[in-house]
Amino acid sequence: MTARVRGIDHIGLTVPDLEAATRFLADALGAEVLYDTLPAGRGPVGGPETEQRLGVPPGTRQLAIRMLALPDGPGIELFAYDPPGRSPALPSDLGWQHLALYVDDLDTLRDRAIEAGAHPLSPPHPLPGPEAGPANRFAYLRTPWGSTLELVTYPDPQPYEEKTDRRRWRPAASPPSCGVPSAG
Incomplete structure (x- = not known):
């Protein structure tokens, strides 16, 4: 083992x-x-x-x-x-600060989270620096109970990949029929 x-x-x-x-x-x-x-x-x-x-x-x-x-x-x-x-942990507090989920369709999942009660902290932003790419973006939301949720997508190559063979872990792409069911 x-x-x-x-x-x-x-x-x-x-x-x-x-x-x-x-x-x-x-x-x-x-x-x-x-x-x-x-x-x-x-x-x-x-x-x-x-x-x-x-x-x-x-x-x-x-x-x-x-x-x-x-x-x-x-x-x-x-x-x-x-x-x-007592109170929700803030990103500036010590400890695990947020849950980040890799998504294929950031806008749809962000809208769905907002409809379900999440509070958007800002519109989606481009990933910065070593994570940048034309469609690489993230968005932070606050859950109804106050925890921080990040939705992130990086389908395009990232600059850090030119400097190392090591890669961030990411989930395998889901077949088109899999994934989050449509709302409604």
Whole structure:
């Protein structure tokens, strides 16, 4: 067995309302519920063992845990806690600061996320410097619960590729019939 990272399995995300977050991620990104690790009615779960295992403050209880699948890419694991988180992490805070999803059609997915309740932080921008290319762009949005979501696409060659054989990981192109279902 080779000791190497093969890819991102899932991203854990703490949300204030599990059902609302599930609806947003389904409507905006085409996510589907895989399973509930801790169904909402079976919680709360807490105590010293949970606090130690997860590194949460004393008295924190898990209300629910749900695993979602994106049409292509890692899973998104949603956590709901009591008491709920104090405030959303800002990009300038220490720690993981945003979730970036590679998309083929940035404008359509951005519009879908906005329709589902995301707040656009700015219009799409060209990727800068070593990532630049005619159609290489990104856009940041704020989810309804305050987390930062980046949509990024870089179908064109990037300047950094001229200086190294190493490449950024990107998902394989989906066949035309796959991907996020159309809204409606």
